[in-house]
Amino acid sequence: MAVFAALVAGIVAVFFAGVMLLHRSLYVSAVSLLVVLLQTAVLFILCGSPLLGLLQVMIYAGAVMVLVVVTIMAAGEEGARFADFSFPRPLAWAGLLAAVLEIALLLSRGDAPAAVAVDPALQAQLGAVLFRPYALATEAVTLLMFLAALAIAPRREAAS
């Protein structure tokens, strides 16, 4: 059943990626990307990595998509042509139906929702890898995120 759940998640993700490509409204594209990211989080969980699935939901589908939607709303009059703030009702129903179907497929099996047999120590090894051989890369990414936070800080106007 977990493979069928992965199949449903993949089909829904590809369908909404197609909506992103074809729909004119940036708002619909952003919400469709949100659905795609949630479906990829489901695929992460089914591939035996619940931690990264949770990170995907929190960082991508949570923080980044909120930023994108706020940016579209702050676009002003020029962006109004592309920002129709109404989501097509059939698409919303399709996303909701897919979520219900995936949950039903996963719960029908009754055990851990992973389609592959993953070593339980793998998630524990992630921390060890991040802070031993990849410590420099982890620090570099931390610095990059700090600089990105500075990019959205309000610019102080020069005193005239």
Add this chain to the structure above:
Amino acid sequence: MSLTAVVWAATGALFSFGLAIVVLRRQLLAMLLGLELMLAAVNVSLVHHAGMFDDAEALAVVALVIAVAAAEAVVGLSLILRMRRGGRGADAALLTELQG
């Protein structure tokens, strides 16, 4: 049908759609969304690889890619907002200052 086939099909299709969005759509925001879609597609195949071969390094790479993508989105969105406020629009075809 195996999980590997499903994951590779989804990865290929999502990456192709992301690439098509970056190439075909002209709004900067839509291009940024296409980039995020491509990164998410690559992450799916990496997580599947990590699960199949018990490779913790692939999971570490995915965690780093997620963090870099979040930083890239923040910087990209702030640049787009600054360009819009500067009156230069959000159409990629209008940004010609760096052309020779």
